[in-house]
Amino acid sequence: MxxxxxxxxxxxxxxxxxxxxxxxxxxxxxxxxxxxxMVLISGFFFLLGADFLGVVQLIVYVGAVMALYxxxxxFFDATKNVKEKHQNPSLxxxxxxxxxxVFVIMFSAPIIGDNIQALNPVADGVGNAQAVxxxxxxxxxVPFEVAAVMLLVAMxxxxxxxxxxxxxxxxxxxxxxxxxxVELEKGEE
Amino acid sequence: METATMLPExxxxxxxxxxxxxxxxxxxxxxxxxYIERKVxxxxxxxxxxxxxxxxxxxxxxADGIKLFTKEDIIPQHxxxxxxxxxxxITAATAFIALAAVPVFPDFTIPLLDIYxxxxxxxxxxxxxxxxxxxxxxxxxxxxxxxxxxxxxxxxGSARTAIQFLSYEVVTGLSILAPIMMVGSxxxxxxxxxxxxxxxxxxxxxxxxxxxxxxxxxxxxxxxFDLLEHEAEIVSGYVTExxxxxWGLFFxxxxxxxxxxxxxxxxxxxxxxxxxxxxPGWLMIIAKIAFSFxxxxxxxxxxxxxxxxxxMWLCWKVLMPLAVVNVVITGIxxxxxx
Numbered sequence: 466m467x468x469x470x471x472x473x474x475x476x477x478x479x480x481x482x483x484x485x486x487x488x489x490x491x492x493x494x495x496x497x498x499x500x501x502x503m504v505l506i507s508g509f510f511f512l513l514g515a516d517f518l519g520v521v522q523l524i525v526y527v528g529a530v531m532a533l534y535x536x537x538x539x540f541f542d543a544t545k546n547v548k549e550k551h552q553n554p555s556l557x558x559x560x561x562x563x564x565x566x567v568f569v570i571m572f573s574a575p576i577i578g579d580n581i582q583a584l585n586p587v588a589d590g591v592g593n594a595q596a597v598x599x600x601x602x603x604x605x606x607v608p609f610e611v612a613a614v615m616l617l618v619a620m621x622x623x624x625x626x627x628x629x630x631x632x633x634x635x636x637x638x639x640x641x642x643x644x645x646x647v648e649l650e651k652g653e654e
Numbered sequence: 655m656e657t658a659t660m661l662p663e664x665x666x667x668x669x670x671x672x673x674x675x676x677x678x679x680x681x682x683x684x685x686x687x688x689y690i691e692r693k694v695x696x697x698x699x700x701x702x703x704x705x706x707x708x709x710x711x712x713x714x715x716x717a718d719g720i721k722l723f724t725k726e727d728i729i730p731q732h733x734x735x736x737x738x739x740x741x742x743x744i745t746a747a748t749a750f751i752a753l754a755a756v757p758v759f760p761d762f763t764i765p766l767l768d769i770y771x772x773x774x775x776x777x778x779x780x781x782x783x784x785x786x787x788x789x790x791x792x793x794x795x796x797x798x799x800x801x802x803x804x805x806x807x808x809x810x811g812s813a814r815t816a817i818q819f820l821s822y823e824v825v826t827g828l829s830i831l832a833p834i835m836m837v838g839s840x841x842x843x844x845x846x847x848x849x850x851x852x853x854x855x856x857x858x859x860x861x862x863x864x865x866x867x868x869x870x871x872x873x874x875x876x877x878x879f880d881l882l883e884h885e886a887e888i889v890s891g892y893v894t895e896x897x898x899x900x901w902g903l904f905f906x907x908x909x910x911x912x913x914x915x916x917x918x919x920x921x922x923x924x925x926x927x928x929x930x931x932x933x934p935g936w937l938m939i940i941a942k943i944a945f946s947f948x949x950x951x952x953x954x955x956x957x958x959x960x961x962x963x964x965x966m967w968l969c970w971k972v973l974m975p976l977a978v979v980n981v982v983i984t985g986i987x988x989x990x991x992x
Contacts, residue, residue: 493737
């Protein structure tokens with residue numbers, strides 16, 4: 466009974482928050498509702514008894530959205546509304562609506578066809594974290610390792626892209642000083 | 655020491671009483687903490703600290719409270735009013751939600767009503783991750799506060815929040831991973847029982863302990879890593895435009911987080927609430943939390959602020975490799991010995 470009430474509260478709150486994320490013109494509102502929605506999604510995992518996944522959802526998305534905030538801070542003025550360019554709003558609406566419909570059909574098809582079965586039932590007498598670990602390192606070992614390698618590749622690529630001029634110091638570089646002086650003179654005029 | 659088989663059933667009434675207790679006691683301690691902090695810092699810096707209001711300045715606390723409650727509540731004209739109002743609540747609320755999953759006081763039974771009040775309000779079996787995740791979510795408070803107030807210092811404060819979060823988070827997780835591997839569980843109760851024979855985990859994991867303390871101080875914005883509201887550089891950072899109780903909520907949240915870090919350090923590394931020699935467990939855990947609180951003040955008195963780039967250098971180039979090496983060595987030793 467309580468789970469029922471909790472599920473609907475979480476479901477309604479999450480939907481409203483993500484609608485705000487999409488609809489709002491203010492960066493601050495959409496980022497904040499995105500973060501809040503991500504935190505509320507972990508509530509579903511807790512309701513289903515998957516404590517470990519719930520906590521992982523919490524930790525991962527708190528960090529990920531925090532990084533998004535950092536970009537929003539650099540690109541937008543948070544206190545003003547963003548002017549969005551809509552070239553063809555009806556096309557966007559149509560494509561978005563179609564994609565949502567396809568997803569709903571995809572996920573509801575097995576429920577309607579009553580065709581769901583657990584391929585890897587949770588072993589009895591082990592905690593949440595152990596159960597996830599067992600599945601990850603037996604059945605899903607290859608996807609898990611491939612994902613790890615992909616993340617490593619992404620990390621190395623990031624370091625190479627960001628670290629091109631890391632071997633000399635910007636504070637000691639005289640060219641930067643000249644550039645700054647030019648800018649300062651412009652400002653004085 | 656409690657035995658797991660003897661515990662009475664946990665009822666809803668017990669949990670609610672526990673939640674109210676945590677809220678009341680920790681909020682009061684957080685207020686009292688400001689007085690202790692000023693006295694300890696004054697002692698270490700050869701000053702007197704608060705001494706005019708009441709005996710030894712003890713009533714300074716009440717005077718500060720009256721000041722906070724009666725101060726004019728100002729919301730700047732161009733600020734984003736909703737987010738501005740929500741931000742302090744996030745900091746305070748997440749700090750107390752985190753406290754729901756840690757054992758704070760010993761369990762007891764209310765005599766006449768026969769209601770059992772448990773030691774942990776909600777004993778989730780992934781307690782340690784839940785607490786760390788909730789404390790991480792608490793950093794949204796400073797971040798949103800800085801961005802909502804339409805003030806340059808505030809924006810710098812929230813940019814520093816993001817930097818600080820992205821720096822220390824990795825170190826906290828990796829440093830606490832080694833003790834988790836040894837115990838093989840994420841529950842605080844299991845950590846406590848693992849150390850029941852009197853050998854504290856800090857003996858096996860001194861490196862992890864030091865790394866966790868450093869990351870914990872960064873998490874609670876304690877002074878060596880006090881970048882968010884560095885008075886000397888950015889006025890007051892994320893709290894520049896806040897006054898009255900909104901400002902007060904940030905500080906209640908910060909002190910509650912300091913206590914949470916103290917509880918985690920005590921239970922994970924320092925033997926938890928086990929009996930020690932002739933001292934009962936509840937006294938030991940309070941003594942450990944109090945010492946860890948005092949240690950934070952000591953660190954604040956002893957070290958100067960550091961710059962944001964120094965924090966990033968410290969976390970990513972020094973602490974993170976150390977934590978990874980520590981985890982690898984722990985794994986190899988466990989494989990050979992166990």
